[in-house]
Amino acid sequence: MQGLPQMSVWLWFLCLVPILAVLILMMVFRWSGGRSGVVGWVLTLIVAYIWFGGHLHILSAGTLKGLWATVWVLYIIWGAMTVYNVVDLVGGFKVISDTFTRLTGGNKILQLLVLGWAFPGFVQGVCGYGAPVAVAAPLLVGLGFDPIFAAATALIGHSWAVTFGSLGSSYSILERLTTLDPGRLALFAAFFLGIACVLCGYSIAHMYGGWKCMREGTPAILLIGVTMGAVLNLVANFVAPYVASFVAGAAGLIVGGLVVPKLPMYRPKVADYTTAEVAATNEPYSFNVAFFAYYALIIIVFTVYLIQPLKAYLAGLINIGFPFPETTTLLGFTNKAVKKYQSIAVFTAPGTLIFTAAFLSYLFYKARGLWPEKGGQMLLNRIIKQAMGATMTVTTMTMMGVVMMEVGITRYLAEGLANTGRLYPIFSPWIGVLGAFMTGSNTNSNVLFTGLQWDVAKLLMISPFVILGLQTSGGAIGNMFCPMNVALGTGVTGQGGREGECLRRTALYNAILTFVVGILGWLILYVFFPGIE
Template identity: 25%
Template sequence: MSLGLQAFVAALPILVAGLLLVGLRMPARSAMPVVYVVAALLALFVWQVPALRVVAASLQGLVITFDILLIVFGAILLLNTLKHSGALAVIKDSFSAISPDPRIQIVIIVWMFGAFIEGAAGFGTAAAILAPLLVALGFPAMAAVMLGMTLQSTPVTFGAAGTPVLVGLAGGLDGPQLDVLLAENGLTLADYLQLVTNQVVIFHGVAGLFIPVLMVLMTTRFFGANRSWREALPAVPFALFGGVAFVVPYALIGWLLGPEFPSMIGGLAGLAVIIMAARAGFLVPKSLWTFPPRADWPVYWLGSVQADTGEAPPAGTRPSLWRAWAPYLLIAILLVLTRLPALPFGDWLKSLRISFPDIFGTGISAASTPLYLPATVFIATVLVTFWLHRMRPSEMARAFGESTRTLLGAGVVLMFTVPMVRIYVNSDFNELALASMPLAMADWVAQSVGGVWPLFAPSIGALGAFIAGSNTISNLMFGAFQFGVAGQLSMPTVTVVALQAVGAAAGNMIAIHNVVAASATVGYLGREGQVLRLTLVPTLYYVTLVGLMGLVAVGVVSTP
């Protein structure tokens, strides 16, 4: 079988996923089981992978899926708990009092608060939380969804306490090729992921600096009475300041503490700085800009329902502002305490390890340390919040029920997507002595594209997120592929894998699943295409700029 034919066969499951999800608009819960079956059949009958190995790879994928779903459940449960305790409504009211100018609110609420939410929760949650908050502040539903989706860029790589790196890249790269590289360089997997993180924060830091500016520009251009870019210009200095206030602590935390914390602590630190600046009038435009009167809004700006952010309880029973924010602060503290290697807490949590070594004698293993996952911190924070906010059991029950329904929807998709990826990665052992499917694609790309690959690497990551709706899944799908291309082209694998991670984050701006989730919160379903046409602009900006940076980086970086 020629290399070109190998690459085509290996790409078929991805092409089928794109056809079903994008071309036929099939729901992911229906499409991904089909894609899994296609991948399994190709592995069995074309790649001639032993059946037991396909089954073992699928079981390995289910263990990884368990970890992801536990994190998703913890994150969503926390947010629903805050909604039903009234904390989200209190936070919303505090934001509206800082500045009445939507351009300033974009920087504070969408960019800073959204980055913090993304760092804590991930999985598109920030867009679904931001859209209702913005509608409640007077933004058109279409603008609210657009802004929530544009935020799904710089912070996403480190969303849900670094899950796209710690689960996505770790799972996607896991294989003999990485093991050889680590052994040759005396590195552990944690060391390698830290090297990737060091480069990711640089790529994101430069590109993300201008995202709040783009948000303000797009808002005045598409949702202002005069449809003018110029009306954004007085707010550009404040937006740039917001970019700096986030990316500086974001990069420092990435270098110093690793992938769990950049978005969360960067967002929290930047939020404190930008609120103080807004209250002091620093770089705030002297003239107020607002949306046109609601009566003049086109129909396509409007959602069919008001956003459900939860109502604050009556005065006297609602959480105070510090109580509303306390759960987020507790998450940051607990994650730092459990992730610092100098402290014993992380080792205690890791002591519970569920392991499945050498599944069916295939050499494929799987393991989970459930207590060490961020989900444990999220759930512990929920319990503290229940007491701190004096919630009723019925409120907690509603939060639990809503979170469970969300989990069931995500679970069906992930239960087929992740095993499909693991079949890909573990297809290296076969009767034809072929390289694994990702490496077959990598070999063909290396021969066809050559030294300009870094320019395209972020776009592959973005494609994965567009199809799968997740940075984590994109990294699982294409991590080994990007690693293989870098090896074939004698490029630093760390740099190319970092470009994959950054591109996958940018692709969340056009991830259909996330657009649907955010649109649903403000009654904007059925018009997702109009949002995607707008968010395509910042997506193209992001992958192009990062690709150009990647071309420069491969010539100067000396990492393995």
């Protein structure tokens, strides 16, 4: 292993210490993400310095790169909080809540499945980078769900759509970094994520009300989940992988919003319906007015991301990024020099689009006389107070993650898992999860580990298509569990500092989904289709 210490079990576990420390401090001791992140970052610096040849230059470069990488995420978090508070200040969530209560006959499971599963999947289809969580979680809070539960729901609900979301950005990395047949790469990734999609629905139902809720929600979950899973597979294999999540999410929204509420078991009871109707008559203005901010956001995002010439033009206008020199550890692990590290295309960054939607909705509400007196000051106070906890979490966690990557700790952990022989397919998606956990991104996870997974598949003489499908599925599923996304979820729901509670909720489902996907991969490779290419 070039530039890395000799593989040994104790050192491998030592490399896990910063991650485990963060998880234990957040999930068991309920420390805030910011505080746990500082501990994780310092532990990483110590491990890097003593065992990975990390000197002051590379540790500083890693920390700085991490600090810069937070700008992108913080821009989204602050923007999403602005949109949420603009709508909240004009009382919009009360109207939205009443309308959804009426449409779903007050059925909370349906509201969860439509707004916490199909809707984020749909948004992820076009614009990922945390935007689905930032949009869906506050809506669920507005409907009366517990904020931490709402954040966890949106995190779980959007994960299945990540690989083929953002117009296929994560999937395209698999294509770019290998010389394998792109069509066959999409085949297995879509298969695993289709299964994960249905399991996401069940996870949300289970998190809401245990086995009873899963039973009650089964018809809706199967109808929406099988639709989204099937459409994802069909579009990824026969149309274009780049729009698979978008079309699947749209299909899920249609089925969830129009078909499922008509099923006999989900028809509202008369008493509930009457109450909701009465509430509707008391609404100060219409749903469309209340929802304007989100309409504006969806239209802006779709316009910029779907009209490719416009996107290309805007992306080329202003790009902010810093050059970094090549860095090498004392053991010889090298990071190439970059001209612009994690550059931000200002006019196409999700944060810009979200802030634009917030500004347009402010103008709209003001023109209709809904904006309260001293609303601007109230808005600013709320955002600053709500955003600080998430800001510290994202900052410290990202610094920890990037330092781990810069000195080769992340690579070392992945190489260790690669030594598991015939059991490797079970561990393969965990490497994807590890990448997403450290970087907060399926795309970056694929950038980090596509080469490694491909090499191991060749070494073990098993199908690289299946293994890379497992890699990217793990990277997608890991999005529900990575601290950056969790901080985003707690931040936009005004629960900064409670990241550990949110992580605890998603940890179980992340583990189950990753395990199921790994077992499926193992069965395909060694039981059902041994020798498959």
